[in-house]
Amino acid sequence: xxxxxxxxxxxxxxxxxxxxxxxxxxxxxxxxxxxxxxxxxxxxxxxxxxxxxxxxxxxxxxxxxxxxxxxxxxxxxxxxxxxxxxxxxxxxxxxxxxxxxxxxxxxxxxxxxxxxxxxxxxxxxxxxxxxxxxxxxxxxxxxxxxxxxxxxxxxxxxxxxxxxxxxxxxxxxxxxxxxxxxxxxxxxxxxxxxxxxxxxxxxxxxxxxxxxxxxxxxxxxxxxxxxxxxxxxxxxxxxxxxxxxxxxxxxxxxxxxxxxxxxxxxxxxxxxxxxxxxxxxxxxxxxxxxxxxxxxxxxxxxxxxxxxxxxxxxxxxxxxxxxxxxxxxxxxxxxxxxxxxxxxxxxxxxxxxxxxxxxxxxxx
Amino acid sequence: xxxxxxxxxxxxxxxxxxxxxxxxxxxxxxxxxxxxxxxxxxxxxxxxxxxxxxxxxxxxxxxxxxxxxxxxxxxxxxxxxxxxxxxxxxxxxxxxxxxxxxxxxxxxxxxxxxxxxxxxxxxxxxxxxxxxxxxxxxxxxxxxxxxxxxxxxxxxxxxxxxxxxxxxxxxxxxxxxxxxxxxxxxxxxxxxxxxxxxxxxxxxxxxxxxxxxxxxxxxxxxxxxxxxxxxxxxxxxxxxxxxxxxxxxxxxxxxxxxxxxxxxxxxxxxxxxxxxxxxxxxxxxxxxxxxxxxxxxxxxxxxxxxxxxxxxxxxxxxxxxxxxxx
Numbered sequence: 001x002x003x004x005x006x007x008x009x010x011x012x013x014x015x016x017x018x019x020x021x022x023x024x025x026x027x028x029x030x031x032x033x034x035x036x037x038x039x040x041x042x043x044x045x046x047x048x049x050x051x052x053x054x055x056x057x058x059x060x061x062x063x064x065x066x067x068x069x070x071x072x073x074x075x076x077x078x079x080x081x082x083x084x085x086x087x088x089x090x091x092x093x094x095x096x097x098x099x100x101x102x103x104x105x106x107x108x109x110x111x112x113x114x115x116x117x118x119x120x121x122x123x124x125x126x127x128x129x130x131x132x133x134x135x136x137x138x139x140x141x142x143x144x145x146x147x148x149x150x151x152x153x154x155x156x157x158x159x160x161x162x163x164x165x166x167x168x169x170x171x172x173x174x175x176x177x178x179x180x181x182x183x184x185x186x187x188x189x190x191x192x193x194x195x196x197x198x199x200x201x202x203x204x205x206x207x208x209x210x211x212x213x214x215x216x217x218x219x220x221x222x223x224x225x226x227x228x229x230x231x232x233x234x235x236x237x238x239x240x241x242x243x244x245x246x247x248x249x250x251x252x253x254x255x256x257x258x259x260x261x262x263x264x265x266x267x268x269x270x271x272x273x274x275x276x277x278x279x280x281x282x283x284x285x286x287x288x289x290x291x292x293x294x295x296x297x298x299x300x301x302x303x304x305x306x307x308x309x310x311x312x313x314x315x316x317x318x319x320x321x322x323x324x325x326x327x328x329x330x331x332x333x334x335x336x337x338x339x340x341x342x343x344x345x346x347x348x349x350x351x352x353x354x355x356x357x358x359x360x361x362x363x364x
Numbered sequence: 365x366x367x368x369x370x371x372x373x374x375x376x377x378x379x380x381x382x383x384x385x386x387x388x389x390x391x392x393x394x395x396x397x398x399x400x401x402x403x404x405x406x407x408x409x410x411x412x413x414x415x416x417x418x419x420x421x422x423x424x425x426x427x428x429x430x431x432x433x434x435x436x437x438x439x440x441x442x443x444x445x446x447x448x449x450x451x452x453x454x455x456x457x458x459x460x461x462x463x464x465x466x467x468x469x470x471x472x473x474x475x476x477x478x479x480x481x482x483x484x485x486x487x488x489x490x491x492x493x494x495x496x497x498x499x500x501x502x503x504x505x506x507x508x509x510x511x512x513x514x515x516x517x518x519x520x521x522x523x524x525x526x527x528x529x530x531x532x533x534x535x536x537x538x539x540x541x542x543x544x545x546x547x548x549x550x551x552x553x554x555x556x557x558x559x560x561x562x563x564x565x566x567x568x569x570x571x572x573x574x575x576x577x578x579x580x581x582x583x584x585x586x587x588x589x590x591x592x593x594x595x596x597x598x599x600x601x602x603x604x605x606x607x608x609x610x611x612x613x614x615x616x617x618x619x620x621x622x623x624x625x626x627x628x629x630x631x632x633x634x635x636x637x638x639x640x641x642x643x644x645x646x647x648x649x650x651x652x653x654x655x656x657x658x659x660x661x662x663x664x665x666x667x668x669x670x671x672x673x674x675x676x677x678x679x680x681x682x683x684x685x686x687x688x689x690x
Contacts, residue, residue, distance in 0.1 A: 071484045071485045071486045072484075072486055073480075073484055073486075073588045074480040074481070074483065074484020074485070074486040074489070075480070075484070075486045076480070076588075076589075077476055077477060077479055077480025077481075077484065077588070077592075078477050078480035078481065078486075078492060080473060080476065080477070080552075080553050080554060081473070081476075081477035081480075081496075081553060081554040081555065081563075082492065083553055084473075084549075084550060084552070084553020084554055084555040085495060085499065085553070085555050087514075087553070088511065088514070088549065088550040088553065088555045089499050089502075089507070089555050091510070091514070092507045092510035092511045092514060093502065093506070093507060093510075095510035095513075095514075096506055096507060096509065096510045099509070099510070106513075111513060156404070159397055159400070159401065162397075164394060164397065168677070168680060170401050170405065171680050172676050172680065173405045173408055173409065174404075174405070174408065175672070175676075175679070175680070176408055176409070176412070176672075177408060178610075178613065179613055179665070179668050179669060179672055180411075180412075180665055180669075184617065184619050184633050184636045184637045184664070185617075185636070185661045185664060185665060187619075187637065188636075188640065188657055188661055189411055189661075246407065247407060247411075250404055250407045250408060251408070258683055261683055261684070262683050262684075265683075265684045300564075303501070304561070307500075307501060307503070310503070311503045311504070311505065318503075318505055321505060322505070325508075325509060325624070330509050333509070334506075334509065337503070337505055337506040338506065340503070341502065341503060341506050344501070344503070345501070348501060
């Protein structure tokens with residue numbers, strides 16, 4: 001009996017086998033067709049409801065926002081800027097690039113250019129010893145002070161953004177550098193040469209005084225204290241340079257603090273309320289809500305600080321270029337500034353690239 | 365006793381303990397906060413106070429090592445000398461004429477461009493906005509020399525060159541150097557001092573404005589320009605205030621371009637930069653220079669500082685509400 005039954009089963013299987021395959025094939029074909037249809041639907045960007053009927057998309061199809069309606073109007077708004085940009089930005093930029101490849105002799109109405117190819121650039125890197133040291137100094141200074149400026153201004157902004165008594169007073173004080181720092185006054189305050197030594201001493205004595213005010217080392221020499229810690233000499237040197245630089249650092253923080261506060265204000269309060277309900281600590285709140293929400297502001301601050309630090313009045317490269325301009329050596333000074341600008345551009349590019357890869361993506 | 369009351373008795377002390385702990389940490393945090401803020405305020409205000417103290421020291425006070433803050437024989441002679449060397453009246457007027465006018469122009473031209481970038485999706489918008497950022501990044505020093513020539517022999521964007529191609533016609537180039545046009549023209553077109561940053565700030569703000577108001581004014585028949593003037597500008601006073609303050613301050617402090625463009629009519633910043641050297645050349649000894657320079661610095665800061673004191677509250681509030689997202 002059993003064998004008979006088996007046979008029957010086998011028979012039926014054999015009979016059904018091709019048909020099963022066919023069914024499978026048919027199913028596959030159906031699936032593919034469905035997928036195709038879905039893809040088409042996606043391409044058309046039309047929404048379907050459960051029954052497969054088209055939902056009229058109010059936003060896209062029928063009622064248009066101003067953004068897309070008569071979008072060419074935007075062109076008229078931007079047109080004056082485009083004219084200005086070409087006249088006062090693009091043309092001078094290209095001209096200065098041309099100057100960097102030539103000996104420039106000012107003539108009535110135009111510049112006489114004697115093309116020398118890459119000579120200026122070769123000169124800068126091979127013969128002009130000051131330039132490479134100045135350049136490395138400027139870039140090195142930037143890399144040590146940029147993180148400090150960003151971190152300090154973020155901390156200050158967080159403090160000034162919280163609620164406490166005297167908030168307006170402190171904010172008022174903290175914006176003073178915004179007014180004074182970006183200018184000639186700063187040049188006088190930090191001028192290391194000549195008869196204005198008194199105020200220079202002032203900027204170094206202010207740091208000492210600040211320490212005695214905070215109480216970390218009352219009147220004690222700070223570098224001695226650092227040396228007694230027996231850290232590696234590199235770290236000690238870096239720390240002490242940081243400390244003597246505190247005056248400059250704090251004064252560069254003005255505008256970053258303003259930008260950070262503006263960014264912090266845009267974080268919706270509901271996020272913090274939700275995190276309180278979930279029982280998050282302040283530390284977690286900072287890492288999971290505050291920092292991701294101001295990711296873009298942080299990038300803006302980094303780029304702003306970068307430009308600010310690299311084009312400061314005290315920057316040795318720019319001083320050197322200005323001295324050359326005064327000697328009417330326009331060609332070399334243009335080449336110098338272009339090398340400098342290329343380096344700034346490269347740094348900005350790398351910073352944006354790394355930042356968006358590492359931080360912005362993760363925070364989204 | 366009901367069970368509820370027992371539960372309450374149990375939970376109340378626990379809550380109190382928690383509260384006490386919270387209060388203690390709160391106290392520590394606030395003490396730390398004030399110490400930090402006061403220390404940093406000290407660093408910020410120190411130079412200002414020192415400038416004031418220096419500026420009223422007489423020669424005797426400088427030699428007297430016991431004088432640190434308050435001079436024994438205060439003198440206001442320094443201000444008089446600094447006024448003369450700065451040529452304060454004239455150079456202040458120059459700063460107003462050059463800086464303030466172009467700040468005013470810039471405030472509006474940047475807003476117009478930013479509105480175009482924020483509200484309309486025209487072709488090439490991304491590329492053009494990239495160029496806005498480029499104008500913000502390129503250091504101004506790189507452009508200064510070609511810019512100067514551009515103004516010295518101004519050809520209306522090669523228009524005069526084109527006209528001169530006609531045989532027999534020879535129009536001379538305009539000499540705009542040493543005139544306020546050097547700052548007015550770029551500001552008028554929205555490519556002035558730090559315009560890139562301003563356009564950026566404006567754009568962020570305009571993008572955050574609700575569209576409905578503008579749509580309503582469109583439906584009522586306003587064209588986009590009228591909508592901008594009548595609807596957008598009145599509702600964005602905050603961002604205008606922020607940008608105005610920055611524009612005014614930066615134009616006052618502008619030095620790098622002015623020193624190249626101007627040869628006779630100097631703004632205050634250029635005069636201040638040269639004040640130490642000109643004093644030194646008239647034979648003032650190095651050690652006596654500081655009071656005069658301090659006085660000059662204070663006279664330079666004063667107008668902006670007074671303006672800031674008046675606008676301070678509004679400015680701080682406006683920063684809260686501008687919201688630069690980036």
